[in-house]
Every structure is written in C-alpha cells, then in structure tokens.
Amino acid sequence: MKRPPRQSQSAFTLVELLITISIISLLLAILLPSLSSAREQARTTVCASNIRQITIANLAYSIDHNDHLCPGAKNFLTNLHRWHGSRPFVNQPFNPTSGPLVPYLSADKKIRNCPTFRRFSEFATNAFELGNGGYGYNNAFLGRQLKKITPTLYTVESDQSGVSLTRVHAPANTLLFADAAFAATQPIEYSFAEPRFHPEYPARTDPSIHFRHQNNANVAWSDGHVDRKPLTFTHSSGLYDGDTEKLRIGWFGRSDDNRFFDLD
Numbered sequence: 419m420k421r422p423p424r425q426s427q428s429a430f431t432l433v434e435l436l437i438t439i440s441i442i443s444l445l446l447a448i449l450l451p452s453l454s455s456a457r458e459q460a461r462t463t464v465c466a467s468n469i470r471q472i473t474i475a476n477l478a479y480s481i482d483h484n485d486h487l488c489p490g491a492k493n494f495l496t497n498l499h500r501w502h503g504s505r506p507f508v509n510q511p512f513n514p515t516s517g518p519l520v521p522y523l524s525a526d527k528k529i530r531n532c533p534t535f536r537r538f539s540e541f542a543t544n545a546f547e548l549g550n551g552g553y554g555y556n557n558a559f560l561g562r563q564l565k566k567i568t569p570t571l572y573t574v575e576s577d578q579s580g581v582s583l584t585r586v587h588a589p590a591n592t593l594l595f596a597d598a599a600f601a602a603t604q605p606i607e608y609s610f611a612e613p614r615f616h617p618e619y620p621a622r623t624d625p626s627i628h629f630r631h632q633n634n635a636n637v638a639w640s641d642g643h644v645d646r647k648p649l650t651f652t653h654s655s656g657l658y659d660g661d662t663e664k665l666r667i668g669w670f671g672r673s674d675d676n677r678f679f680d681l682d
Contacts (some may be wrong), residue, residue, distance in 0.1 A: 421556060428434060433517050434462055437518065439527050440552050445452070448492045456672060458534065458622065458631065458632055461532075461533040461636075462534070462631040462632070462633070462646070465531075465532040465533065465534060465535075465552075465631065465636050466509065466534050466636045466644050466646070468529075468531070468532060468551060468553070469532075469552070469553055469595050469596075469597070469636050469637075469638045469640060469644055470525065470594055470642070470644045471529075471530070471640075472519060472523070472529055472551070472636045473594050473595055473638040473639075473642055473644070474522075474551060474579075474642060475519045475522035475523050476488055476501075476519060476522075476594065476595075477521060477583075477642060478522040479518065479522050480580075480583055483487035483579065484582070484616055485578075485582045485583045485584055486563075486579045486580050486581065486582050486583075487560055487580030487581055487583065487594075487654065488501050488515055488518040488519055488561070488579070489501065489518065489554075489561055489562065489563065489577060489578060489579050490555045490557030490560070490561020490562060490577075490609075490610065491562075491610075492577055492578055492579075492582065492595065493505055493562065493576060493577065493578075493591065494562075494577050495518075496508075496594045498543075498546075499522075499546075500512055500550070500583050500609050501517060501518060501550075501555050501557070501561060501609065502514055502517045502519070502529055502550040502551070502609055503515070503516055503517040503550075504517065505536065505588045506584050511548045511549070512547065512548060512549050512597045513549070514528065514529060514548075514549030514550075515527065517529075517549075524619060529549065529550060529551040529553070531551045532552035532553070532597065532630075534552075534553075534630050534631060534635075535551075535552030535597070535599070535605070535628070535630060536609075545605040547600070547606070547608055547609050548607060549607075550598075550607055550608075550609040552597060552598065552599065552607060552628070553595050553596070553597065553598055553606060554596055554597070554598025554607075554609055554610045554611035554612075554626055554627070555594070555595055555609060555610055555611060556592070556593045556594055556610075556611050556613070556650075556679055557609075557610045557611075558610070558612060558613050558616070558617050558623075558679060559581065559592075559613065559617060559676075559679050559680055559681055560580055560586070560592070560640070561575040561577075561580050561581075561610075562574055562575075562579075562580065562581070562593060563575045563576040563577075563578075563579065563580075563581055563582075564581065564617060564681070567630055569617075569619070569678075571618065571619070571620065572617040573618060574618065576630045583680065585641070585681050586640050586681055587681060589639065589641040590639055590640070590641045590643065590679060591639065591677070592639060592640040592641055592678065592679070592680070592681070593609065593611060593638075593639060593678050593679055594638075594640045595627045595638040596611040596627045596628075596635055596636065596637045596638065597629070597630060597631070597636050597637075598610065598611050598626045598627060598628050599626065599628035599630070599667055599669045600626060600658075600660070600661055601624065601625075601626075601654070601658055601659075601660025601661070601662045601665050603613075603659065603660060604660075604663060604665070605628055605660075605665050605667065606629070606647040608626050610626060611625075611626055611627050611679075612625060612626045613676040613678075613679035613680070614625065614669055614674060614675060614676055614679075615675070615676055617676070617680075620651055622655070623651060624653070624654060624655050624657065624658060624662070624669060625652055625662055625667050625669055625672070627667065627668065627669055628665075628666065628667050629647075629648070629649040629666040629667070629668065629670075630666060631646065633648060633649055634646045634647060634648050634649070635647055635649070635664060635670065637670070645670070647670035648670060649666055649668050649670065650668070650669065650670050650671060650672060651668050651669050651674070652667060652668030652669070653668070
C-alpha cells in the first residue's frame with residue numbers, strides 16, 4: 419500500500435531569517451534618525467514658546483515701569499540678584515519665585531525649562547544659575563542703563579533697572595533673550611547672552627549663546643518675535659575649561675560686532 423504523499427510545510431530557512439533581520443535593521447536605521455529629528459523639532463518648538471513667554475513678560479514689565487525693561491543683575495557686585503531670581507547668600511542657589519518677572523509669567527509663575535537643555539540641569543554645578551530655564555538675557559545692553567562715551571564704548575549709569583525701550587532703535591534686530599549656557603566641562607545654566615565684545619572696554623567676551631537645537635539657537639527679539647539662528651562663530655579666551663566649539667556655544671551672524679545686541 420502506497421503512503422500518501424507528504425505535504426510540504428512552509429518554514430523560514432536560515433537564509434530567509436537573516437534576510438528578514440537585515441531588512442528590519444535597515445528600516446530601523448532609516449527611521450530612527452527621522453524619529454529623533456522629529457522629537458528634537460518638538461522640543462525646539464516648546465523651547466521657542468518658553469522663550470517667547472519670558473520675552474512677553476519682560477515687555478509687560480516695561481509697561482508698568484516707565485518703558486524700562488527688568489534689571490538683569492541689580493546690585494551686580496553683590497551677586498545676589500538676577501532677572502530670574504534672587505538669593506540671600508552667594509553660596510546658595512537663586513530662588514526663582516523672587517525674580518522681577520514672576521508677576522508677569524503664566525499661572526504657575528515659573529520660567530519653564532528648555533526640554534533639550536533639561537538633561538544638563540541634573541548636574542549639581544547648575545545650582546548657581548538654576549531657575550533661568552536655560553535662557554540668557556542681553557544684560558550687557560538691555561539689562562542695565564548705559565551711557566555712550568565713544569561710538570563703540572559705554573559706561574554703566576545704573577544697574578537698578580533695564581534700559582528704556584525708547585533707546586532700542588531697532589527692536590526687531592536687537593536680541594532680548596536667547597538659548598544660553600556656560601562652557602564648563604559640560605554646558606551648565608548661565609543667565610546672560612553675551613555680545614561679541616564688552617560694552618565697557620574693547621575686548622571680546624566668552625560666548626554663551628547655546629546652539630543646542632540641531633546646531634541652532636532660539637532667539638527672542640525686543641519686538642517680541644522669536645526665530646532660530648545657526649552657529650557661525652565661536653571663541654574661547656582660555657579662562658574656562660569648556661570647549662565652546664564642541665559644546666556648540668558661540669554666536670550667530672557673519673558680522674563680527676555687536677549689531678544684534680547694541681542699542682543702535
């Protein structure tokens with residue numbers, strides 16, 4: 419008696435399995451950068467909303483203070499006050515509930531953290547500037563009152579208030595806030611966006627604008643609008659440990675001057 423023919427059973431061969439794994443790996447390699455880019459784009463959008471909020475808060479502050487912006491660092495030499503908070507002693511972190519912009523912020527009265535920068539906030543070294551959300555103020559020109567003594571140099575008249583907006587001749591091109599960080603061994607919080615040159619003397623500053631969003635930084639201008647700028651130049655005086663180029667800390671723009679910070 420003949421046996422019935424054995425029916426063939428479908429099964430993966432080793433070659434087919436390896437091909438399938440290779441295809442899946444290839445698809446993941448293609449998709450993961452896109453997913454990562456999409457996530458960073460979302461974080462960048464949140465960051466832009468945050469920096470716009472503190473910009474609007476500062477402009478609202480000026481309405482109640484005779485057109486003057488908030489002080490960036492009142493009584494600067496005491497090192498106890500910043501635009502984002504104050505502290506009783508220099509060895510303590512700033513209290514973000516005591517900053518001059520608090521009454522003008524949203525319901526929670528907080529400066530919200532940039533989600534891309536948030537991971538750096540885990541380092542204890544951030545405590546000395548904790549609370550600024552990863553954003554820096556154009557304190558050099560807007561966070562205090564200046565008097566021009568030469569076409570390019572100023573003297574500080576007062577740090578008790580920010581500059582009057584009537585002195586900002588090109589608000590759409592004058593930086594108010596920007597993504598910022600201090601170039602330590604890793605980026606840490608720093609509350610000022612430094613210009614390319616000191617207003618009081620002819621020397622280059624160490625940069626603090628942080629291009630953390632795919633080599634771009636969110637920048638808020640004195641008229642209230644926000645846009646994104648790419649890193650074009652960096653510098654290090656050698657005074658600090660951080661590698662500004664590696665940490666993506668520098669300036670935008672092609673002109674090596676203070677035109678995006680200055681009052682004129």
